Amino acid sequence: MSKDINTKVLKKNAFRYSKVRGETASRIRIPGGVINAQSMAKIAEVAEKFGDGTIFLTNRQGVEIPGIAMEDIPEVNKAIQSIIDDSGVNQAERDKGYPAAGTRNVVACPGKRLCPFGCFDTTDFARKMDKMVFPNNLHVKIAFTGCSNDCAKVRMDDFGIIGMTEPQYDPSRCVSCEQCIKYCRIRSVGALSLVNGKVVRDTNLCIGCGVCVAYCPTRAWTRSKEHYFRLVLLGRTGKKNPRLAEDFIKWADEQSILDIVKNAYAYVEEYIDPNALEGKEHIGYIVDRTGFDEFLKWIMRDVKLNEKAEVASRVYWSGKHYDRSNELK
Amino acid sequence: MGYVLSKEAFDEVLGKLSEDFLLYSPVRKIGEGCYTDVDVVRYDFVKSLDEIELEAKSNYAFKELLTPLSQTLFFFTENETKEADSDTRDVIIFLRSCDMHAVKRLDAIYLENKFADPFYERVRKRVKFALIGCGHSFENCFCVSMKSNVTTDGYLFSLDFDRDAGQVSCDVKDEDIAKLFEEAGASAADVVPSSVTENDTKVTVPDVVPNAVYKDKLWDEYTARCIKCGRCNFVCPTCTCYTMQDIFYTDNGRVGERRRVGSSCMVDGYTNVAGGGEYRRTNGERMRFKTLHKIYDFSKRFGYDMCVGCGRCDDVCPEYISFANIINKVNAAAKAAAAGEGGAQHD
């Protein structure tokens, strides 16, 4: 029997189109980058049983199991059910694998679970976000990073969420050792200075990384009770105009971030090029077409920003435009 | 006089005590630790048993009341000075046995060291103590080695709380306070404050540290490992160093205030002198100074070691440097040096 396979269905079911004819790879979604060891063992088992015995670790914290024969897809979908259960990914029908692949795995750096600089539980927020947006076939990239170090490289994503804390200063506990000043300068932006033996924070310069808090030996610096976020927008890689995401809001709260991303999906539904190849168009290119104001109107609809949040009045992106010039300077 | 009473009755006693005293105890500060959503236990004022952190060892010691991290001593104008107002209320500090022993060290430095420090004396006079029974050793504690595990006097009353039974046991030393317990309906009982008899961490303090140990290469390791953050000093119940600051107000440089702020022999600047000199440049030298001060030099003057073995320095060190281990290394080096010197005499 010759193969008769609907590759569009296959791709949406999170199987990869392979250059090796008749073969595919299963794409395991791991929102927030954490699964339990049992799921990892299951991945290894599937790779041994159905794949070529290798496992590919993707850039977006997913896992791909290559070398699977296309006719084994139904069996593989049954085998990976326990992994889907573990990672808590929304599913349409049990034992049928993933219901979509468009919206990419939601990435997270280790965040506060592990990293001394993490300002929030990145995995937790990533999972919450995944619950909200998935399944969805729109090609959207969302990533979370615990602090302004941006180890998760969220500035390459459509929506990059960066953890922030607002350092709280208790002058009565400060002994003027200047370590906060030193480490803010060396590890961060140099927002602190000593005035008359007490520390002054340039609130405009401060990026809320919390380095001062981590290094203060007396607890004169502590973290704000609230977890805050910086939202950076519409970064992308790719052939035409790769660029870094730009700052949109700082000191935002969690709910506003969720609402904005949800609204952005509605915006894309409305404005995506109906003839886009394979229904895939980066949001950034849609915004280039509709103009930023229209995008802004959509994403901020019914968003009740917390009082502390500061919003950019205008966002400009740069990056090389290969569709205009491929010259080296 | 020993008493056993319910949690509610004990709170009644605390309520009565609050009329005459401020109560200063370990308190869990949610999310105020170094890292996100990590708590810190440090001292603050309380009114009831629930507010007192009894499960964990406090990360910072009680000394912040007696020797504040930052304190304005007086204000000055061109010709006059005015001492800063200070609280006049009496205080009961709740602390464990190791810290009770630390009080003695603070007193030695601030009251018995040739002359009494008036600012310390002023607050010290207002302070009484309540002993928190310490039934199990925490990580890094070595009070047994430092002989600070048992406290038999010096406190108004002790406190052991059996959470499951909802029952508080107190050894009350003070007659007036005993009355409060009786008024609250406490029943008389034989009470001995709990104390530990063994720690996992054990140290041996050398009797004599030969000069060779000052030059031993054991200190070099700490030049590489220690980040001179001073946390070990700031959490220590017996570190007493401070530095002075004269501040001239920015909008009128003719008036200002004199402050005394906590200091640390591990941080930069501690041994700086006019002309750019610095006595102990390397972190290893600083570690040597700190260690020998805690377990040797102080004792040469006062007859007992400064370190009480609370282990807070080991709890807090971001570089996992163990002070207890350093004591044992010094002991080994002292032994080796003594043997070496002894051997040399035979030659």
Ligand code: SF4
């Ligand atoms: S981004 Fe910040 S929190 Fe995340 S791993 Fe890097 S340093 Fe840690």
Ligand code: SF4
């Ligand atoms: S939170 Fe602000 S002040 Fe603190 S280290 Fe970061 S940039 Fe500097």
Ligand code: SF4
């Ligand atoms: S690190 Fe802490 S104690 Fe040192 S100067 Fe900064 S705030 Fe003050």
Ligand code: SF4
């Ligand atoms: S050093 Fe001893 S008295 Fe102090 S907290 Fe530890 S076990 Fe208790």
Ligand code: SF4
């Ligand atoms: S806490 Fe550790 S790293 Fe910091 S000064 Fe003390 S020994 Fe050095």
